[in-house]
Amino acid sequence: MTAPSAWCRSTTKAPLTLFREQHIKANEGIIASNQSANRDEEVFENPNTFDMHRKWPSQDALGFGFGEHRCIAEHLAKAEMRIAFGESNIFES
Secondary structure: OOOOOOEEEEEOOOOEEEHHHEEEOOOOEEEEEHHHHOOOOOOOOOOOOOOOOOOOOOOOOHHHOOHHHOOOOHHHHHHHHHHHOOOOOOOOO
């Protein structure tokens, strides 16, 4: 699964220290890639292998977004995937 938005770009207004001690200066451009996040080797075993039964650590795949911007059709998309792959209980979450 890939994210609907592959990346987003922004510019920092102040110095930041992000996860894994990444230091970013003020006024630097940054690009966040949702597709990279869904393939993090430190989170997933075999991150580049398709596995529709993969268990996600704290929330679902980033491809559906999160919070108030979470995809409104998430459950429909998951049911369609279950049908396409022949699973019997399409309404299981």
